[in-house]
Amino acid sequence: MSETVGILHPGSMGGAVAACAATNATAVLWCENGRSTASVTRAAQFGLTPVATLAELLDRSGIVISPCPPAAAAGLPAEMLRATASTVARWHGVKDDSELTLTDALDQLPHP
Numbered sequence: 001m002s003e004t005v006g007i008l009h010p011g012s013m014g015g016a017v018a019a020c021a022a023t024n025a026t027a028v029l030w031c032e033n034g035r036s037t038a039s040v041t042r043a044a045q046f047g048l049t050p051v052a053t054l055a056e057l058l059d060r061s062g063i064v065i066s067p068c069p070p071a072a073a074a075g076l077p078a079e080m081l082r083a084t085a086s087t088v089a090r091w092h093g094v095k096d097d098s099e100l101t102l103t104d105a106l107d108q109l110p111h112p
Contacts, residue, residue: 004029006061007048008076009068015042017067020049032059054083 007018007024022028030043032050043050051057058064058080066076 002063004060006030006057006064008054008057008066010035010039010043010046010048011067012042013034014065014067015046017065018043018048019046019062021065025063029057029061053081058083 003025004027005018005021006029007014007021008031010018010030018028018030024056028046029051030048031051031052031054032040035043040050049069051060068076
């Protein structure tokens with residue numbers, strides 16, 4: 001079954017990952033808010049569908065891939081939590097290159 005895939009950080013590596021995902025995905029989404037002109041161009045080149053917010057990307061995607069640089073990875077769980085706590089809560093067992101699960105990272109954040 002095809003899924004909608006969300007790509008965070010569609011840089012050179014993320015664009016290539018998105019192109020591969022597009023061969024089997026229903027749609028490949030990316031959040032264009034705050035991204036560079038180069039990212040916009042690359043996303044269009046790979047046929048990615050833009051969404052306005054990270055919350056929308058998380059809500060519409062069955063799979064989220066984040067091939068991002070290490071400096072961006074450290075703040076990503078908090079950014080996702082701020083985007084929408086109810087959506088992030090459904091993401092369990094997602095791993096990044098460092099093998100840190102999103103659930104583990106969220107556990108490290110202060111909760112209200």
